[in-house]
Amino acid sequence: EAQVTQNPRYLITVTGKKLTVTCSQNMNHEYMSWYRQDPGLGLRQIYYSMNVEVTDKGDVPEGYKVSRKEKRNFPLILESPSPNQTSLYFCASSFLLPDRPNEQFFGPGTRLTVL
């Protein structure tokens, strides 16, 4: 089944404790992206990657890191989480080439609470 998976789905942590949220897709998509969703603000892009070893900042990258060592994986790293990073996080992927469908597929989301 074609899908984007994220782990963990729920996480409660404390300020300053490094954490990683994993994201994996099995559709051979070139493009992967991380978003956070907050009430009234919609989905905001954190980082994106157009291919292996190619990453770039989105609209709200502060406090986050990413890596793209393999095409299928795109982990989101919070080196020192703070309470303002409490949010619902989504990973998404899609093809990049213009002759392929341009739909972005989303993972199920990770609900993060930083105390």
Add this chain to the structure above:
Amino acid sequence: RKEVEQDPGPFNVPEGATVAFNCTYSNSASQSFFWYRQDCRKEPKLLMSVYSSGNEDGRFTAQLNRASQYISLLIRDSKLSDSATYLCVAGTGRRALTFGSGTRLQVQP
């Protein structure tokens, strides 16, 4: 000003009603437009792409007005299962999609 603006709703409509959502975008360089559907606490899923000539998919019709920079979604014969939040999306390419905050629809029996 937000790049993509939507009326947050909620729109409360009876079953069978026709409901229309509008959305405006500020970036005139936007080239791709979509409507996504998001159920409560779930991931967004593509409802339909929006093309310049307008497009229809069953009960759903999407329109794009580039001159006025707005996108619309029309839902005919609303079903209870249409209750969800509808996200308007504008992109300057495949890399950068900007999502609106969403419009909540509640279809009532």
